[in-house]
Amino acid sequence: MKFRVLILINAAAVAVTVSAINYYFQKDLYAMSVAFLATFVTSFIVFYYLIEKYIYSKIKLIYKLIHNLKLGRDLRDALGEHTSADPINDVEKEVKEWARLKKTEIDALKVQEKFRRDFLSNISHEFKTPLFAIQGYIEAIQDDDLEDKEMVRQFLDKASRNVDRLSYLIKDLDEISKLESGELPINYSRFKINDLIKEVIETLEIKAKQHHIKISFKQKYDEPTTVNADRQKITQVLVNLLDNSFKYGKQGGTTSVTLFDLDEQVLVEVTDDGIGIEEKYLPRLFERFFRTDASRSRQIGGSGLGLAIVKHIIEAHQQTINVRSTEGLGSTFGFTLEKVKQVLPFPALPILKS
Template structure:
């Protein structure tokens, strides 16, 4: 419609111009009107033919290609597709939408590239630290010739600890890889989350005493909430979160676990009164190898992958995990699980790739 109006305007402009020239030389109204009509009709037909043949048809083809290639269709199918009545306007909208989409994809690719560089840098550093330590202890033992047995035993124990750290790194990386690829399925079972929390507390009782941190469950163990989830993987989530509270907790502090029923879900929160986390670090807390306090994290140990594994496990259950924290006051990690339905047990399904 807009195209035809444009052709009419151009044809009228040409007709008026030629009619005015004719009247200027002939001074006859009749000749001027004949000239106007003939010129207007001729110009309209010429413009319409030229635009239809050399412009409009090309725009139709461009529109077909853009619209269909966006949908991933084959080029041959795209060429034979029907188009709308106003392809010029549609082309403009399609190109703008496509530009926005491509910009979004480029931004995402840049983000992934930055993440890849950071990940390679971090993993390289994480592996080099224990490897260099092991290498140093072995060279010291070789230079000493094992003459000082007490010193040799100390060096071997330190080398052994660094070997354990390498083992933790490899195992955690392997677990994340399997979770992402779906090689490690989620085996749904129905169980009481309260019972699992009690078992985790019992298994971490000695470690809590070593850190001088009290474990507390704010609900009653007898009032159990049945959930549908992978029991062993949720155990791992609780162990990782509580162990994390030991690492960054304070002496004579408290780590508490709470449950809240939310319609068809239950929210489990692990709260500590430790050093807390700066707000600017919260969005990156579940990234692999991300540490808010590098020097302290090195002393504490661990692979730096615990929270990343926790996030993968919860998302594999198609649930959510979040964190809130205040510096010098503590942190709270909360995740949801599906409440078990009596008549609809969950089948075993593979992990979805995140």
């Protein structure tokens, strides 16, 4: 309801009340009419002045302030000064919308704060473990005064492995930070994903044998599939997923890579028959430093960031990655890539002889 209409209704209500009281005591229609008109005009002027000065102007100021804060100065200047015929209703809508947005923002900040605390706790723990190990080995060597050469060599080897673990951790943290901030651009190129998978498998054959795992590549179709992606980063994705399957595979097990044609995309799946993952852990599997079995994972090694990096790389390609797993039977990680459609050449036209 508009501002002036509201005042008219209030003034009329007061005037009717006063004129009714006047008629009750004087029983004079003329006096009642005069009282009605005088009261109506007086009430309108008084209400208009009081509401305009003490209520309406304040509401209008609050409305403009909230409106300008929501738009921002640059956008407000571009659109021009906003005026409203009914700022009372508008300010109600603006305040409700503002409150809703602020609640959403506060909820998001709470989630981010919890994520920050968990991240700091995890990273602190990840750094302390190898640092304390290195410190312990160095102190043991110092106490021994280099008398037992064999023990010194063993301790130095162990310290070196922990230094490597710290290096991997720092490198992975730096990479995931750059991926999140967009500092590592996606350099798209067209390449045959079949050939890349074969190259990665050949590179990791020795590591697979060390874990007593056989790798197989299952091609759904004989024709090579060309994709549009960053070849180097997709190589990293495949290496991380295959390496993960070795770590959590079983002795004498198998890891298979399979391609599926999805019309405009190609689906790449890496499947192992290892220990599998409990269903309750699947939603958190791509979180940084998340481990389903912390003690076993640290014995196996790794920075705890491999799957998080894989997820960021695939999402930077604007594609999807998923996982399905059954505890005790194995896991399957699948990701999509943009497929390059093959343009079929036009058939040669027969040459007509005259």
